[in-house]
Amino acid sequence: MRAAxxxxxxxxxxxxxxxxxxxxxxxxxxxxxxxxxxAVITLKSESGRWSPGPNSFVIELxxxxxxxxxxxxxxxxxxMSMPGMAPMIAGATVTSDxxxxxxxxxxxxxxxxxxxxxxxxxxxxxxxxxxxSVPVR
Ligand SMILES: [Cu+2]
Numbered sequence: 001m002r003a004a005x006x007x008x009x010x011x012x013x014x015x016x017x018x019x020x021x022x023x024x025x026x027x028x029x030x031x032x033x034x035x036x037x038x039a040v041i042t043l044k045s046e047s048g049r050w051s052p053g054p055n056s057f058v059i060e061l062x063x064x065x066x067x068x069x070x071x072x073x074x075x076x077x078x079x080m081s082m083p084g085m086a087p088m089i090a091g092a093t094v095t096s097d098x099x100x101x102x103x104x105x106x107x108x109x110x111x112x113x114x115x116x117x118x119x120x121x122x123x124x125x126x127x128x129x130x131x132x133s134v135p136v137r
Contacts, residue, residue: 031057032117034132039069041119041130050136052109059094059103061121068101072123076105078115078134090115101125109136 029048034041045057059076061069076092092107109115112135119130 032132032134034119034130035064036128036130038064038126038128039071039121039130040064040066043117043134050107050109050115050134052112052136054106054108056104056106057092058097059105059119061101061103061125063125068099069121070100070123070125071103071121072125074103074119074121074123076107076117076119078107078109078117080111080113080115080136082113112136 029044029046031043031045031049033043040062042060042062043057044060045055050057059074061071061074063069074094074096076094078090078092080088080090082088088110090107090109092105094103094105096103114133114135117132117134121128
């Protein structure tokens, strides 16, 4: 009986780890965390940074208390100011994940350098915006 229970909990743990690896761990290093009055926004990716070329990443939105934020439609855009030329603008493709407050994004950068990032959201959990800087390196 005891052995059976142990085996069962072991199987359960393996299943849980498999799910975590499949959904979370592959995008687990934080690129940037930004707190606003209403939300905490975390950008994550496998490498923990943005690099020139295509990037896939995760946006997580929570309330200041750490509950998933029902953020509805989320968008992310970036701007880089370059001397003597118009700012370089790049927008991300953002889709909602099955997990509340979790979004999957992809974005491509032609070069390295600091980006001014704007994240907007508009959903049942509220509407808001955050701005911060992220290096592309
Ligand atoms: Cu540039």
